[in-house]
Every structure is written in structure tokens, then in C-alpha cells.
Amino acid sequence: MNIHVRGRNIQVTPALKDYVDKRLSKLDKYADNYGFGDAQVIMKVEKDSHTIEVTVPIGGMILRGEETTGDMYSSVDLVVEKLEKQVNRYKGKLTRRNKLQNDVPVDGMPGDEQEHPKILRNKRFNIKPMPVEEAILQMNLLGHTFFVFSNAETEQVNVIYKRKDGNYGLIEPEA
Numbered sequence: 001m002n003i004h005v006r007g008r009n010i011q012v013t014p015a016l017k018d019y020v021d022k023r024l025s026k027l028d029k030y031a032d033n034y035g036f037g038d039a040q041v042i043m044k045v046e047k048d049s050h051t052i053e054v055t056v057p058i059g060g061m062i063l064r065g066e067e068t069t070g071d072m073y074s075s076v077d078l079v080v081e082k083l084e085k086q087v088n089r090y091k092g093k094l095t096r097r098n099k100l101q102n103d104v105p106v107d108g109m110p111g112d113e114q115e116h117p118k119i120l121r122n123k124r125f126n127i128k129p130m131p132v133e134e135a136i137l138q139m140n141l142l143g144h145t146f147f148v149f150s151n152a153e154t155e156q157v158n159v160i161y162k163r164k165d166g167n168y169g170l171i172e173p174e175a
Contacts, residue, residue, distance in 0.1 A: 001028060001056070002038040010045040010072070019073060020052075023080045027056070027087060043072060050075050054083060061090065127157065135160045136168055 003024055005017050020041055027036065037057030044051040050072040056063045063086045067078040129152040130138070139147035139160055146161040151172070159171040 001025075001036040003041060004038060005041040005043065008042065008044040010043050010050075012043060016043070016072060020076055023076050024054070024083075026080060027083060045072075052076055052079050054079050056083065058087070058090065063087065063090070129155070132158075132160060132170060 001024070003021055005012050005020055024039055024041075039054060039056045042053045044053075048070055049068050050070060051066065051068040052072065052075040053066045054064070063083050065079040065082040065086070067075045067082065069075045069078065127148065127150045129150040131152050135147050135149040135151075135158070138149070139145075139162070146159055148157065148159050150156070151158045154172065156173055158173075161169045161171070163169050
């Protein structure tokens with residue numbers, strides 16, 4: 001896995017880059033089975049907060065982890081732990097899917113049925129073209145954490161969502 005490290009408000013020293021490479025190389029043990037793409041690492045420093053964001057494509061999905069602490073090395077350690085948990089969860093899903101496709105129960109006991117997530121509700125609605133600001137207003141009025149809408153400027157379906165930090169994110173399709 002190739003690792004690309006960038007810094008914002010921080011000079012990425014060779015020691016820091018080597019530490020990130022060493023810690024993320026723990027994920028290489030999964031690379032043979034799942035095919036990792038290039039990892040993108042962004043380090044940011046704002047006042048006393050050291051944040052690291054890591055994005056790794058894996059078998060058509062994306063692993064993403066973000067951690068903030070008072071020390072960049074601690075942030076690196078925490079984000080690697082988070083990514084390992086995500087890989088294990090992904091690995092478990094693939095294992096269950098393969099076993100289900102082979103008609104073998106997940107725990108290997110014949111006749112036992114495992115509960116799997118189900119779609120409990122299907123919702124259809126008309127998508128009205130609107131600017132991003134109106135979509136944010138609609139989302140907040142509905143009390144939702146995300147909102148699907150047709151962007152009036154780009155004429156494409158977008159998703160606006162509320163982030164944990166109180167700001168908003170916008171998901172746009174890529175051509």
C-alpha cells in the first residue's frame with residue numbers, strides 16, 4: 001500500500017512520516033485478501049489539537065478514520081486502531097456473505113438462523129431542485145442528520161449531512 005502524507009499547518013517531518021508508514025503497515029496483513037488502494041493521510045494542527053485523517057480504498061469500499069488528540073503520535077495510534085476495527089468488521093461481512101451464498105449457516109450449525117440487517121422502511125419522495133442553503137434549511141426543519149436533494153446549480157442529486165463537529169458536509173457524484 002502506498003501512503004501519501006500531507007500536512008496542514010504542520011511540517012511533516014521524516015520521523016513523523018516514518019511513524020505513519022510503520023503504523024499503517026499493520027494493515028498490510030489484510031492487503032493480500034482485500035486489495036488496498038493508496039492511503040491518503042492528512043495531518044492538521046489547530047491550536048492544541050492534532051488531527052489525522054486517513055482514507056484507504058479497499059475492495060470497492062472506503063475505510064476512513066479521523067482522530068484528534070493533543071499529540072500527533074497519539075492521533076496516529078488511535079486512527080490505526082479505528083481502521084483495524086473497520087477492516088475486521090468488513091472482513092466479517094465478507095465472510096458472512098460468502099457463507100450465505102454457499103447456503104451454509106454463519107455459525108456452522110444446520111437449522112440455526114442468524115439475524116441479518118433488514119430494510120424496515122422504504123421511502124419515496126419527489127426531488128425538488130434547490131440550492132444547498134435551502135437543503136440545509138429543509139434538513140434542519142425535518143430534524144434529520146442528512147437530506148437528499150437535486151442541486152439547482154449542478155442539476156445532480158446531492159446529499160447534505162450534519163457532521164459531528166456541527167458543520168455540514170456535501171456529497172456530490174463524480175463524473
